[in-house]
Amino acid sequence: xxxxxxxxxxxxxxxxxxxxxxxxxxxxxxxxxxxxxxxxxxxxxxxxxxxxxxxxxxxxxxxxxxxxxxxxxxxxxxxxxxxxxxxxxxxxxxxxxxxxxxxxxxxxxxxxxxxxxxxxxxxxxxxxxxxxxxxxxxxxx
Amino acid sequence: xxxxxxxxxxxxxxxxxxxxxxxxxxxxxxxxxxxxxxxxxxxxxxxxxxxxxxxxxxxxxxxxxxxxxxxxxxxxxxxxxxxxxxxxxxxxxxxxxxxxxxxxxxxxxxxxxxxxxxxxxxxxxxxxxxxxxxxxxxxxxxxxxxxxxxxxxxxxxxxxxxxxxxxxxxxxxxxxxxxxxxxxxxxx
Numbered sequence: 001x002x003x004x005x006x007x008x009x010x011x012x013x014x015x016x017x018x019x020x021x022x023x024x025x026x027x028x029x030x031x032x033x034x035x036x037x038x039x040x041x042x043x044x045x046x047x048x049x050x051x052x053x054x055x056x057x058x059x060x061x062x063x064x065x066x067x068x069x070x071x072x073x074x075x076x077x078x079x080x081x082x083x084x085x086x087x088x089x090x091x092x093x094x095x096x097x098x099x100x101x102x103x104x105x106x107x108x109x110x111x112x113x114x115x116x117x118x119x120x121x122x123x124x125x126x127x128x129x130x131x132x133x134x135x136x137x138x139x140x141x
Numbered sequence: 142x143x144x145x146x147x148x149x150x151x152x153x154x155x156x157x158x159x160x161x162x163x164x165x166x167x168x169x170x171x172x173x174x175x176x177x178x179x180x181x182x183x184x185x186x187x188x189x190x191x192x193x194x195x196x197x198x199x200x201x202x203x204x205x206x207x208x209x210x211x212x213x214x215x216x217x218x219x220x221x222x223x224x225x226x227x228x229x230x231x232x233x234x235x236x237x238x239x240x241x242x243x244x245x246x247x248x249x250x251x252x253x254x255x256x257x258x259x260x261x262x263x264x265x266x267x268x269x270x271x272x273x274x275x276x277x278x279x280x281x282x283x284x285x286x287x288x289x290x291x292x293x294x295x296x297x298x299x300x301x302x303x304x305x306x307x308x309x310x311x312x313x314x315x316x317x318x319x320x321x322x323x324x325x326x327x328x329x
Contacts, residue, residue, distance in 0.1 A: 095256075096256070096259055096260050097260070098259070098260050098263060098264070100263065102300065105294070105297075105299060108294075108299040108300060108301075109299060109300040110294065110297050110298065110299045110300075111267070111291070111297065111298040111299070111300070114263050114264045114267065114268075115264070116260045116263075116264045
């Protein structure tokens with residue numbers, strides 16, 4: 001990851017190639033390659049599972065609903081530009097087949113739960129349904 | 142990582158080969174290979190970095206007040222865990238027991254992550270450390286070059302701080318000194 005040591009601006013971010021993901025974290029420009037297959041697969045299947053159940057108006061009979069869910073939204077927090085979310089944070093490692101769930105507690109992250117393997121799981125804040133996490137992992141023989 | 146045996150007992154830990162680290166977690170026997178070089182280097186360098194804490198309290202020149210031990214065998218009820226390093230405040234453990242294992246939970250434990258042990262460390266060992274009141278836990282990933290510092294809050298882990306790359310860090314409970322993480326990664 002390239003992280004030059006001067007405070008960068010949004011103009012610098014706009015110059016990054018469309019084939020990369022660019023973020024500004026504490027004034028540093030962080031440029032990441034587009035995700036490899038295990039990452040893209042986990043992200044795609046996970047978002048399909050969650051969007052199908054939760055990206056609906058509240059009270060929709062087809063799912064618990066009540067959320068807007070977006071893939072890779074660009075978020076601006078003051079001068080920082082980062083790409084994931086707040087309140088809850090999931091770190092999903094498709095190679096280790098590991099899901100770490102953090103919940104915001106005051107201004108600290110608290111480890112709410114950790115899941116691994118292929119057993120169906122109920123994961124905050126989407127614990128209204130059981131998620132078949134085995135579908136998220138790509139079988140690489 | 143799959144257990145080597147389910148419904149195991151301490152006899153299985155004793156019978157395990159000396160070439161592996163044997164642990165017993167909720168009745169499952171896990172046997173991990175001896176650490177590879179990046180893992181061993183990180184643990185060795187960290188042990189040296191914490192040298193000034195490993196001594197009696199009250200020395201004006203060093204922070205002191207801790208026992209820092211490599212790969213101690215910890216007994217929490219029927220569970221047997223072996224962290225890469227652990228530390229006890231000497232006010233809680235005035236002298237080291239002359240025994241193969243310790244039942245008093247440490248005040249600090251450190252796990253060096255590898256691809257084979259990271260899931261075990263995060264999903265099974267972290268909750269056991271929390272239940273037994275270990276106040277601080279460090280997870281060091283020599284591949285990602287990160288340090289995660291967790292502090293116990295009740296029976297939950299909160300992220301106290303996280304650090305990455307080739308920098309100096311101050312991290313609780315050893316924030317009295319600055320540590321050069323480059324030594325952990327074998328860069329110096």
